[in-house]
Amino acid sequence: MTQIDLSRSFKAPDWLAVSQRATEIGDSHHLERQYIEIADEVKAAVEAVLPSGKYTLGPRVAEFERAFAEYCDSKFCIGMASGTAALHLALEALGVGPGDEVITVSNTYVATAFAISYTGATPVFADVDPQTYNMTADLVAPKITSRTRALIPVHLYGHPVDMDPLMELAKARGLWVLEDASHSHGATYKGRKTGSLGHIAAFSFYPGKNLGAYGDGGAITTSDPELNEKVRMLRYIGQRVKWVHEVIGFQERLDDAEIHRPAREVGSRSDRLSGTAR
Numbered sequence: 001m002t003q004i005d006l007s008r009s010f011k012a013p014d015w016l017a018v019s020q021r022a023t024e025i026g027d028s029h030h031l032e033r034q035y036i037e038i039a040d041e042v043k044a045a046v047e048a049v050l051p052s053g054k055y056t057l058g059p060r061v062a063e064f065e066r067a068f069a070e071y072c073d074s075k076f077c078i079g080m081a082s083g084t085a086a087l088h089l090a091l092e093a094l095g096v097g098p099g100d101e102v103i104t105v106s107n108t109y110v111a112t113a114f115a116i117s118y119t120g121a122t123p124v125f126a127d128v129d130p131q132t133y134n135m136t137a138d139l140v141a142p143k144i145t146s147r148t149r150a151l152i153p154v155h156l157y158g159h160p161v162d163m164d165p166l167m168e169l170a171k172a173r174g175l176w177v178l179e180d181a182s183h184s185h186g187a188t189y190k191g192r193k194t195g196s197l198g199h200i201a202a203f204s205f206y207p208g209k210n211l212g213a214y215g216d217g218g219a220i221t222t223s224d225p226e227l228n229e230k231v232r233m234l235r236y237i238g239q240r241v242k243w244v245h246e247v248i249g250f251q252e253r254l255d256d257a258e259i260h261r262p263a264r265e266v267g268s269r270s271d272r273l274s275g276t277a278r
Helices: 014-019 032-052 059-071 083-093 111-118 137-143 163-173 225-235
Strands: 076-080 101-105 122-126 148-151 176-180 200-204 218-222 239-241
Touching: 059 076, 059 218, 076 083, 076 225, 083 111, 083 176, 083 200, 083 218, 083 225, 101 111, 111 122, 122 137, 137 163, 148 163, 163 176, 218 225, 225 239
Parallel strands: 101 122, 101 148, 148 176, 176 200
Antiparallel strands: 076 218, 200 218
């Protein structure tokens, strides 16, 4: 249980004001200009969804999952309620839990570390390459202990991590690799898409992302059929067959969406998930 002490004094750090200054290209939280550009498409998509009565895990989610899996060079895609949920349930599917350690980096959104903590495992932070600011196998290796269960490389600002050495290290040490691909929709590494480079990957569709939703959204990609099945059970209250709850699961479904572009274009500027916002 999380203990929250509201009587504790709090002062916002000085750096927070600097980070919230507007830039010449605008604020990622102010998406009105983008909406104006594609408003007719969005309205048509919403009008197609609402009369159907299928607002969660409907046919448009299934079609999006198929298209996004193909786009990411993966066999499976599982739509999630958010990128944070995607990270969390990917770790749950990998069997990460109390007593385990998961190595990641500190220069990422806090959800990367929180997802590890949600499972009861301990986040361990490795340093990053000074040129790319990304995780490297050489810097991860000294952090591995007998309790290490998984690695979470973060493809920062769309720049993929050097994954081949990392995967070789993980294979040698018997570790899972979960890509945090929340910033890298469509990025490629040696001709392969992010989301297909590790054992499993998590994407965010937060409105300011490369591929954004009107509301929160996320996805998991994998080519492992067992992980695919486990994640699908976990995201919908532990079910494979409706009303039969085999494990303690979660309520992390993606709301229904209308797709306007073929899979090869799913990462283009105009594509947005639409439907009922969470």
